[in-house]
Amino acid sequence: MEEKRLPPGQKWVEDLIVYDIAPLPPLDLQNFRLRIFGEVRNPCELSWEELLRLPRQRIRADFHCVEGWSVPDLLWEGVPASAILHLAQPKPGVSWVLAHSHEGYSTNLPFSYFSRPDTILAFSLNGKPLPQEHGWPLRLVVPSLYAYKSAKYLVALEFLTELRRGYWEERGYHDVGDPWREERRR
Ligand SMILES: Nc1nc2c(c(=O)[nH]1)N[C@H]1C(S)=C(S)[C@@H](COP(=O)(O)O)O[C@H]1N2
Numbered sequence: 001m002e003e004k005r006l007p008p009g010q011k012w013v014e015d016l017i018v019y020d021i022a023p024l025p026p027l028d029l030q031n032f033r034l035r036i037f038g039e040v041r042n043p044c045e046l047s048w049e050e051l052l053r054l055p056r057q058r059i060r061a062d063f064h065c066v067e068g069w070s071v072p073d074l075l076w077e078g079v080p081a082s083a084i085l086h087l088a089q090p091k092p093g094v095s096w097v098l099a100h101s102h103e104g105y106s107t108n109l110p111f112s113y114f115s116r117p118d119t120i121l122a123f124s125l126n127g128k129p130l131p132q133e134h135g136w137p138l139r140l141v142v143p144s145l146y147a148y149k150s151a152k153y154l155v156a157l158e159f160l161t162e163l164r165r166g167y168w169e170e171r172g173y174h175d176v177g178d179p180w181r182e183e184r185r186r
Pocket residue numbers: 016017018019020021022065066101102103105133134135147148149150151152153
């Protein structure tokens with residue numbers, strides 16, 4: 001059974017390995033806003049309190065980094081992507097989501113993967129508040145794609161009808177990044 005759970009070319013490791021493209025500028029919950037914009041009927045900015053009033057969900061999922069390591073069975077809790085879609089109402093023709101992070105990181109992913117039931121905006125990992133280095137206060141978690149799509153320090157979601165690339169995608173990483181199809185680079 002184990003090998004069916006491990007995508008091609010991956011190896012299990014016990015714990016997350018921290019990757020950051022840049023140091024994190026200070027961020028406090030008082031000033032925190034999640035901005036939802038682009039091709040949506042209801043663009044909005046959510047404060048931390050408003051975010052916590054949205055529906056919540058827990059998921060248990062394996063985490064696959066494009067560099068070849070996978071961590072089994074992480075438990076995330078947060079706001080499901082479905083709640084964001086319900087609120088923002090993407091317009092017909094939306095095909096990509098660009099996630100923006102506080103320190104300048106960004107990543108694009110197909111709208112179809114963003115919309116999957118296991119995609120969440122997580123504020124908790126393994127039963128504890130999200131540790132700073134793993135994306136505090138809010139992180140996009142997309143278990144169906146390589147980990148570079150799971151943007152830490154999430155501050156905005158932009159809905160697009162055309163492809164616009166994020167940080168690693170501009171540098172040659174795959175626009176979709178499905179580990180089961182081993183879409184590492186384009
Ligand atoms: N904001 C931000 N999110 C990010 C990254 C980053 O550099 N900045 N790195 C990505 C990559 S390449 C990986 S493998 C995972 C690592 O998650 P971790 O640092 O929580 O282990 O975060 C992803 N999300």
